[in-house]
Amino acid sequence: MTVHLENPDWGMVLPQLIVLALAIVVSLLDAFLPREKHFTVITGVSLVGFGAAIVALLTQKGETGETFHGLFRLDGLSIFMNLVILIAAVLTVLISASYVEYLDSKMGTGEFYTLVTFAVLGAMLTASAGDMIMIYVGIELSSVATYILTAFAKRRGTSLEGGLKYFMLGLFASAILLYGMAWIYGSTASTGLDAINASLTATLSGEDANAGMLFGLLLVIVGLGFKLAAVPFHFWTPDAYDGAPTPVTGFMSVVPKAAAVAAMVRMMVQGLDALSDDWTIVLAVLAFVTMLFGNVVAISQRDVKRMLAYSSIAHTGYMLAGLAAVQVVDGVANERSVSSVLYYLISYAFMNIGAFAVIVWVQHRGQGTGLDDFSGLASRSPLPALAMTIFLVSLMGIPPTIGFYGKYYVIVALLDANMLWLAISIVVASAISAYFYLRVVAVMYFQEKAADDTDRTVVPSTLLNVGILVMVVGVLALGLFSGPIINLANDWTNLFSIAASAAGQ
Amino acid sequence: MDLTTNHFLFVSAALFVIGMMGVLTRRNILIIFMCVEMMVAAVGITLVAFSHETATINGQVFFLFALAVAAAESAVGLAIVVALSRQGRAPDVEEMQTLKN
Amino acid sequence: MSWELVFFAVFSAAMLLCGLGVVAFENPVHSAVALVGSFINVAALFVMLGAEFLGVLQIIVYTGAVLVLVLFTIMLIDPTKLPEFYVGAPLQRFASVVVGAILLAEIGVAIITRTALEQIGPHTEAMVQQMGGNVQAIGQVMLSEYALAFEIASLVLTVGVVGAVVIGLPNRMVEPNTVTMSLGHTRGSSDMLAAGPKFESPMNIPAERYTAPVGERTVVMTKDPDAYTHPGETSK
Incomplete structure (x- = not known):
C-alpha cells in the first residue's frame, strides 16, 4: 500500500494560517518584549492579525472545496462561521485590553491573547471540519484554551473554581462526545462526514436505523449539549461564567458556543441528515x-453577570430551536433553518459581548457586577447606560435591533418546518426574559445609588469605549440592514449544500 | 463460544458506565478526574474493537488523537487543582470583603 | 472454549474490578493505583485486538505520564484544602446511579441489536502485516490522511503547556512594596518597579495591595515567593 501524500491547497486555509501565525507572534512578543510595551504592541498586533484574517476570509467568498484529504472544508458555512468567530475575536480584544492590563490581579497580556487566539483557531477549524476527528480535535483546542482563560485570574478563588468546574464537566462532555463518535464510526466504518452520510443513505433505504448509530447520535447530542450549555447539561455554566474575568465571559459565551453550534451543524446536517427525523425532535x-x-x-439573579450567564443558556435554546427546524423533506433541507442559526449567532455575538462590555466598563469604574452597582448609572454616566439599554433590548428581541431579527428568522424557519409550538414557546420565553432585562434598565434609570462613589479612581479605557461604540452601531445597523445579511447567510448555506453534493460524487 | 467484537463492546460499556458513576457520585476532584480518564480509556476499547471489526485503522488513529488531547487536558486540569490548593480554601467575594474591611 | 476467551475474561474482569476500585476507594492514592491496574488491562485488551502500538502507548502515556502527574499532584497539595466538587444533592446522586444502570442496559441493547459491519476496510490483518505491522499502518494513515488533525493535536499540547505554566506558576505579583527575585522567577524583578496607574480593584481590595508607591521599595531575595510574608503585612 502506498502512502498518499497530497500537496494541500494552502490558499484555502489562509485565514486559519494567519490566526496561527498571530498566536505564535503574540507568544513570542510576550517573551521578548519589555513589559511596559506589552499593552500597546500586543493589543495592536492582535487587532491587525484578526483584521488580516477577516480580509483573507472575505476574499474566499464564493469559493468551495476541500483539502487535507477532506479534513478541511471550504464552503459557505465555514466562511460565515469563521467570520462570526473572527468578529467575536476582534470585539473580545477591544473589550479585554484594558481589563487584562489593569484589573483582576493584573493578568499577563501576552498569555491572555495567545490563549484567546488559540481558542479562536480551534473554533475556526471546527467550523471548517469535514471529519469527526477534526471536529473533536478542533473543539478540544478551543475548549482547553477557554478552560485556562476562565481560571486566568488565578488570585481570585472564584475564577479558579469556575475554571475547575468548567474543566471537569468539559472533560466529561468530551468523553461522552468521543464515545458517540466511536459508535458512529463503528456503524459506518469511516470518520469522514461525507462518507458517513453516503454510508447512511446507502444502508438506510426505508429501514430503521442501526441501533448503534442511534445510540452514537444520542451521545453526540449529549456531548455537544454540554459544550453548548443546553439545559440538562448546563450545571457548569453559571459558576464558570461568574468566576471568569468578565471579558472572558463575553468571549466564552460566543466563541466556544459558536464552535459547538458549528460542530452540531456539521455532524447533524452534513453527516447524519438521513437521521434528521430522529434528531430534530430531540433538539x-x-x-x-x-x-x-x-x-x-435568570429572573431570580441579583448579579448582572450571573443573570447574563443564565440568559446565555436561554439563547442557546433559541439557536437549538433554529437547528431543530431542519426538516428534510424528500432530501431537501429547510435552508432557512441553518441560515437563521448563523444570523442568530452573529446577532448574539454583537449584543452579548456588548452587554458584557458594559459590565467591564462599570468594573473599570471600581464597581462590582451586582445589580446595585448599576443603580443610578444613567445619571452618572448616561452613554454607557444607553448602550446597556440597547444591548438588553436587543437581547430581549425588540424590533429595531438585531436581536429581534435573529429571533424573527428562527421563528420563520420554525413555521416553515411546521413547528408552531416551538415558535410560540420562543415568544413566551422572550416575554419572560423581558422582566429581568428591563429590571436592569429600570435600576439604571430610576434608582439612585445609596453611597456616593464618584470619587473612585478610573482606569483608562479608550479601546473599551471604541468597542462598545462599535457594538452599539452593529446592533442597530445590522438590525436595520438584516435583509442583505440573511441573504448572504442563505447564499452561503446554499453553497454548503452545493459543495456537499459535489463532494458526495 | 467465540470471542466477538460484542464482548469487547460490552466490557467497554461497563467501564464507561463505571467511570460515569464515579464522576457523578464522587466529590474528590482528583478521583473525578481519574474517572474521566477511565471513561476515555473505555472509549478507546470501543474504537479499537470497531477498528478491528471493520478492518479500518482509522479508529486506532482516532484514539491516538484522543490520547494526545487527554494528556494536554490533564496538564491543565492538574495545574488548576494545584493553584486552587495553593490558595487554601478558596474564599468567595463576600468573604474576602469581610476579611479586609 | 478457547484460550482467547479465557484471557479476555481474565483481563476484562481485572479491568472492571480495578475500575470499581477507582470509584470506591476513599483515598485518591489508592484510586490512582487501582487506575494503573485498570489501564494495564485495557492495554492487554488492545493487544488482543491487534492494536499493539496503542497498547504500548496506553501504558506509556496514561500509566507512565498522566497517572504519575496525578500522583505528584496528590503529593504536592494538601487535599483537605481542596474545595469539594459535587454535581448534586444526595438524591440526585442516587438518581445518577439509576440513570447509569439504565444507560448500561441501553448500551447492551444497542450492542445486541446493532448490525455488525464486515471487514470492509483496507486494513485487514494480512494487509497490516504486509505494510510492516501495526505501527507502520497507523503511521501511514495518521501522517497522510490525518496530517492536519495531527498538527492541531500538537497545538492542543502547546496550549496545554502554556496553560500549565500560566496557572501553575506561583503568582508573579507577590507582595506590594516587594520585589521578589529568585531562580525561576526572572521576570519578577523589573516588572514590579513599573508602577501601574492607581486604581481600586472591583473586589474592594485596598489599593495599596495592588500598586507600589514610588520610592519606597525594598528588594527581598527569597526562594519561595509564595511562602514569603513581608514584615508589616498580615500573613496570607
Whole structure:
C-alpha cells in the first residue's frame, strides 16, 4: 500500500494560517518584549492579525472545496462561521485590553491573547471540519484554551473554581462526545462526514436505523449539549461564567458556543441528515427546555453577570430551536433553518459581548457586577447606560435591533418546518426574559445609588469605549440592514449544500 | 463460544458506565478526574474493537488523537487543582470583603 | 472454549474490578493505583485486538505520564484544602446511579441489536502485516490522511503547556512594596518597579495591595515567593 501524500491547497486555509501565525507572534512578543510595551504592541498586533484574517476570509467568498484529504472544508458555512468567530475575536480584544492590563490581579497580556487566539483557531477549524476527528480535535483546542482563560485570574478563588468546574464537566462532555463518535464510526466504518452520510443513505433505504448509530447520535447530542450549555447539561455554566474575568465571559459565551453550534451543524446536517427525523425532535425538546429554564432562573439573579450567564443558556435554546427546524423533506433541507442559526449567532455575538462590555466598563469604574452597582448609572454616566439599554433590548428581541431579527428568522424557519409550538414557546420565553432585562434598565434609570462613589479612581479605557461604540452601531445597523445579511447567510448555506453534493460524487 | 467484537463492546460499556458513576457520585476532584480518564480509556476499547471489526485503522488513529488531547487536558486540569490548593480554601467575594474591611 | 476467551475474561474482569476500585476507594492514592491496574488491562485488551502500538502507548502515556502527574499532584497539595466538587444533592446522586444502570442496559441493547459491519476496510490483518505491522499502518494513515488533525493535536499540547505554566506558576505579583527575585522567577524583578496607574480593584481590595508607591521599595531575595510574608503585612 502506498502512502498518499497530497500537496494541500494552502490558499484555502489562509485565514486559519494567519490566526496561527498571530498566536505564535503574540507568544513570542510576550517573551521578548519589555513589559511596559506589552499593552500597546500586543493589543495592536492582535487587532491587525484578526483584521488580516477577516480580509483573507472575505476574499474566499464564493469559493468551495476541500483539502487535507477532506479534513478541511471550504464552503459557505465555514466562511460565515469563521467570520462570526473572527468578529467575536476582534470585539473580545477591544473589550479585554484594558481589563487584562489593569484589573483582576493584573493578568499577563501576552498569555491572555495567545490563549484567546488559540481558542479562536480551534473554533475556526471546527467550523471548517469535514471529519469527526477534526471536529473533536478542533473543539478540544478551543475548549482547553477557554478552560485556562476562565481560571486566568488565578488570585481570585472564584475564577479558579469556575475554571475547575468548567474543566471537569468539559472533560466529561468530551468523553461522552468521543464515545458517540466511536459508535458512529463503528456503524459506518469511516470518520469522514461525507462518507458517513453516503454510508447512511446507502444502508438506510426505508429501514430503521442501526441501533448503534442511534445510540452514537444520542451521545453526540449529549456531548455537544454540554459544550453548548443546553439545559440538562448546563450545571457548569453559571459558576464558570461568574468566576471568569468578565471579558472572558463575553468571549466564552460566543466563541466556544459558536464552535459547538458549528460542530452540531456539521455532524447533524452534513453527516447524519438521513437521521434528521430522529434528531430534530430531540433538539426541539432540548431547545424548549433550555430556553424556558434559562429565562425562568435568570429572573431570580441579583448579579448582572450571573443573570447574563443564565440568559446565555436561554439563547442557546433559541439557536437549538433554529437547528431543530431542519426538516428534510424528500432530501431537501429547510435552508432557512441553518441560515437563521448563523444570523442568530452573529446577532448574539454583537449584543452579548456588548452587554458584557458594559459590565467591564462599570468594573473599570471600581464597581462590582451586582445589580446595585448599576443603580443610578444613567445619571452618572448616561452613554454607557444607553448602550446597556440597547444591548438588553436587543437581547430581549425588540424590533429595531438585531436581536429581534435573529429571533424573527428562527421563528420563520420554525413555521416553515411546521413547528408552531416551538415558535410560540420562543415568544413566551422572550416575554419572560423581558422582566429581568428591563429590571436592569429600570435600576439604571430610576434608582439612585445609596453611597456616593464618584470619587473612585478610573482606569483608562479608550479601546473599551471604541468597542462598545462599535457594538452599539452593529446592533442597530445590522438590525436595520438584516435583509442583505440573511441573504448572504442563505447564499452561503446554499453553497454548503452545493459543495456537499459535489463532494458526495 | 467465540470471542466477538460484542464482548469487547460490552466490557467497554461497563467501564464507561463505571467511570460515569464515579464522576457523578464522587466529590474528590482528583478521583473525578481519574474517572474521566477511565471513561476515555473505555472509549478507546470501543474504537479499537470497531477498528478491528471493520478492518479500518482509522479508529486506532482516532484514539491516538484522543490520547494526545487527554494528556494536554490533564496538564491543565492538574495545574488548576494545584493553584486552587495553593490558595487554601478558596474564599468567595463576600468573604474576602469581610476579611479586609 | 478457547484460550482467547479465557484471557479476555481474565483481563476484562481485572479491568472492571480495578475500575470499581477507582470509584470506591476513599483515598485518591489508592484510586490512582487501582487506575494503573485498570489501564494495564485495557492495554492487554488492545493487544488482543491487534492494536499493539496503542497498547504500548496506553501504558506509556496514561500509566507512565498522566497517572504519575496525578500522583505528584496528590503529593504536592494538601487535599483537605481542596474545595469539594459535587454535581448534586444526595438524591440526585442516587438518581445518577439509576440513570447509569439504565444507560448500561441501553448500551447492551444497542450492542445486541446493532448490525455488525464486515471487514470492509483496507486494513485487514494480512494487509497490516504486509505494510510492516501495526505501527507502520497507523503511521501511514495518521501522517497522510490525518496530517492536519495531527498538527492541531500538537497545538492542543502547546496550549496545554502554556496553560500549565500560566496557572501553575506561583503568582508573579507577590507582595506590594516587594520585589521578589529568585531562580525561576526572572521576570519578577523589573516588572514590579513599573508602577501601574492607581486604581481600586472591583473586589474592594485596598489599593495599596495592588500598586507600589514610588520610592519606597525594598528588594527581598527569597526562594519561595509564595511562602514569603513581608514584615508589616498580615500573613496570607
